Amino acid sequence: MKVMVPVKRVVDYNVKVRVKSDGTGVETANVKMSMNPFDEIGIEEALRLKEAGAATEVIAVSCGPAACQETLRTALALGADRAILVQTDVELQPLAVAKLLKALVDKEQPKMAIVGKQAIDDDCNQTGQMLSALLGWSQATFASKVKVDGDKLTVTREVDGGLETINITLPAVITTDLRLNEPRYVTLPNIMKAKKKPLEILTPEALGVDVTPRLITLKVAEPPARKAGIKVPDVKALVDKLKNEAKVIS
Amino acid sequence: MSTLVIADHDNQVLKGATRNTIAAASMLGSDVVVLVAGSDCQAVAQSAAAVAGVSKVLLADSPHYKDGLPESLADFVVGLTGGGQFSHILASATAFGKSVAPRIAAMLDVAQVSEIISVESPDTFVRPIYAGNAFATVQSKDKIKVITVRATGFDAAAVTGGTGTVESVPAGPDSGKSVLVGRELTKSDRPELTAAKVIVSGGRGMGSAEAFKVLEPLADKLGAAMGASRAAVDAGYVPNDWQVGQTGKIVAPELYFAVGISGAIQHLAGMKDSRVIVAINKDEEAPIFSVADYGIVGDLFQVVPELVKELG
Ligand SMILES: Cc1cc2nc3c(=O)[nH]c(=O)nc-3n(C[C@H](O)[C@H](O)[C@H](O)COP(=O)(O)OP(=O)(O)OC[C@H]3O[C@@H](n4cnc5c(N)ncnc54)[C@H](O)[C@@H]3O)c2cc1C
Numbered sequence: 204m205k206v207m208v209p210v211k212r213v214v215d216y217n218v219k220v221r222v223k224s225d226g227t228g229v230e231t232a233n234v235k236m237s238m239n240p241f242d243e244i245g246i247e248e249a250l251r252l253k254e255a256g257a258a259t260e261v262i263a264v265s266c267g268p269a270a271c272q273e274t275l276r277t278a279l280a281l282g283a284d285r286a287i288l289v290q291t292d293v294e295l296q297p298l299a300v301a302k303l304l305k306a307l308v309d310k311e312q313p314k315m316a317i318v319g320k321q322a323i324d325d326d327c328n329q330t331g332q333m334l335s336a337l338l339g340w341s342q343a344t345f346a347s348k349v350k351v352d353g354d355k356l357t358v359t360r361e362v363d364g365g366l367e368t369i370n371i372t373l374p375a376v377i378t379t380d381l382r383l384n385e386p387r388y389v390t391l392p393n394i395m396k397a398k399k400k401p402l403e404i405l406t407p408e409a410l411g412v413d414v415t416p417r418l419i420t421l422k423v424a425e426p427p428a429r430k431a432g433i434k435v436p437d438v439k440a441l442v443d444k445l446k447n448e449a450k451v452i453s
Numbered sequence: 454m455s456t457l458v459i460a461d462h463d464n465q466v467l468k469g470a471t472r473n474t475i476a477a478a479s480m481l482g483s484d485v486v487v488l489v490a491g492s493d494c495q496a497v498a499q500s501a502a503a504v505a506g507v508s509k510v511l512l513a514d515s516p517h518y519k520d521g522l523p524e525s526l527a528d529f530v531v532g533l534t535g536g537g538q539f540s541h542i543l544a545s546a547t548a549f550g551k552s553v554a555p556r557i558a559a560m561l562d563v564a565q566v567s568e569i570i571s572v573e574s575p576d577t578f579v580r581p582i583y584a585g586n587a588f589a590t591v592q593s594k595d596k597i598k599v600i601t602v603r604a605t606g607f608d609a610a611a612v613t614g615g616t617g618t619v620e621s622v623p624a625g626p627d628s629g630k631s632v633l634v635g636r637e638l639t640k641s642d643r644p645e646l647t648a649a650k651v652i653v654s655g656g657r658g659m660g661s662a663e664a665f666k667v668l669e670p671l672a673d674k675l676g677a678a679m680g681a682s683r684a685a686v687d688a689g690y691v692p693n694d695w696q697v698g699q700t701g702k703i704v705a706p707e708l709y710f711a712v713g714i715s716g717a718i719q720h721l722a723g724m725k726d727s728r729v730i731v732a733i734n735k736d737e738e739a740p741i742f743s744v745a746d747y748g749i750v751g752d753l754f755q756v757v758p759e760l761v762k763e764l765g
Pocket residue numbers: 216240241323655656657658659681682683684685696697698699700701702712713714715716717718719720723733734735736739751752753754
């Protein structure tokens with residue numbers, strides 16, 4: 204079984220982003236970029252499936268500008284077998300990405316796609332579900348445990364009230380949650396090896412996908428700032444403030 | 454034209470977040486129709502019909518809708534849109550809504566607008582991006598707008614006041630694409646995290662599952678829900694559904710206690726709209742103090758018991 208794992212290049216999770224003064228977006232020039240953390244978890248899960256003999260090949264794919272090659276090289280260094288970039292400078296929204304991924308699935312015929320549950324830049328939480336719908340596949344979102352038994356998958360999901368376990372049949376899309384696994388680190392020898400692994404470059408046009416954005420961003424603004432608070436010396440002062448100033452307890 | 458709200462429920466009770474979504478739907482200027490798809494869920498349909506602003510409830514009662522699995526349900530909702538009467542389809546940004554809404558959008562070939570916190574006009578919405586460090590105003594020109602609604606952005610519609618009628622609709626086919634095996638739901642007598650007026654959250658500073666219990670008397674005293682940082686959940690101190698943050702639950706209670714939590718942006722994303730924030734941390738430089746209204750620098754194992762005592 205081939206497994207496809209999409210990886211997105213995003214502003215690193217440690218960066219505190221700044222809104223551009225012209226209100227068109229956030230500052231991404233000279234900002235550290237990394238692989239979306241949920242996609243790292245996706246790569247790790249696919250590698251473990253391969254190591255366990257359940258998967259035969261792990262294909263990392265990315266959609267976006269040429270710089271996404273870096274992200275794909277990271278995926279290759281982690282252990283993915285090969286990579287595909289659908290290169291475009293058009294702003295890609297989740298529906299367009301899902302369509303590109305569907306085109307890649309049609310081409311590569313994987314049985315499973317492991318997709319990050321959300322990208323930490325646009326926080327959309329859509330792509331995996333959209334891909335699953337476009338393919339007419341089974342869907343298991345927010346996975347914290349995946350057990351493969353032939354064509355049958357048992358997936359434990361993180362839901363609002365706790366955990367839920369479902370059975371699905373391949374082919375399927377799984378989206379990763381934080382507790383699915385702890386991704387391995389990239390090692391230097393593996394970075395060297397990754398340079399020799401195949402990285403194919405395609406375009407949306409070649410795949411016959413229209414990626415024109417559907418949503419128009421009219422404005423990006425700073426959220427309202429909280430006014431600075433105070434430190435209180437002890438619990439007595441705290442309780443007094445909560446009762447008499449904030450009036451939030453009685 | 455009407456707005457369709459997909460109800461989140463457990464076949465017995467309408468989830469609170471659905472009323473926040475109904476409130477958002479009411480701002481779109483057309484009739485609000487609620488879909489209750491489930492099994493033996495008549496009671497949910499009745500309570501949805503009573504919610505202020507609801508004009509009609511569509512009840513689809515069938516065993517294969519019992520567990521809120523997304524594949525059959527999304528197919529069914531897409532079928533409902535065939536007549537062209539819905540301009541908007543809304544779901545709550547809960548685990549359920551997030552799983553089903555994007556499927557519907559993809560099948561309709563429209564964009565989804567995720568986790569809106571404000572309705573500017575029937576086609577323009579505000580949504581947080583980058584862990585809430587920026588607010589994007591986005592406009593959708595799609596014929597049907599598929600939207601998920603962040604509960605903290607909208608005051609819940611009243612439980613009563615609606616005069617909706619309940620209309621049974623025939624269920625769609627069972628896709629059989631997924632089957633529920635079981636649920637391990639966290640049991641608690643405390644209020645639900647996203648509905649609580651007061652929340653007491655602990656982080657890695659709690660040190661262990663055993664030590665986390667030091668927060669219980671405080672939560673008891675305040676009638677609070679309990680929450681946690683990702684680090685505390687990852688370490689196994691508390692269950693996953695306690696996680697507050699960018700990738701956990703988004704909360705905005707009247708009063709939020711962050712105890713032994715440093716204040717990473719991913720955590721702040723989930724709680725910084727709380728009305729009053731209290732931080733207890735031994736590190737006076739901890740970023741949590743930059744959003745806290747009241748901070749105490751000190752060892753939580755000393756401060757928390759003292760606080761419980763002081764509350765009397
Ligand atoms: C993709 C991704 C998603 C994430 N999503 C979330 C999310 O949704 N929610 C979330 O919370 N995090 C999330 N995180 C993790 C986040 O980046 C931080 O790692 C996490 O919030 C830290 O948790 P913490 O504050 O409990 O731990 P730490 O940062 O380790 O802080 C512990 C604090 O406890 C204090 N402390 C220790 N002992 C005591 C004591 N005895 N008395 C008083 N204070 C004490 C310390 O001074 C310190 O400030 C995410 C990270 C990533 C990469």
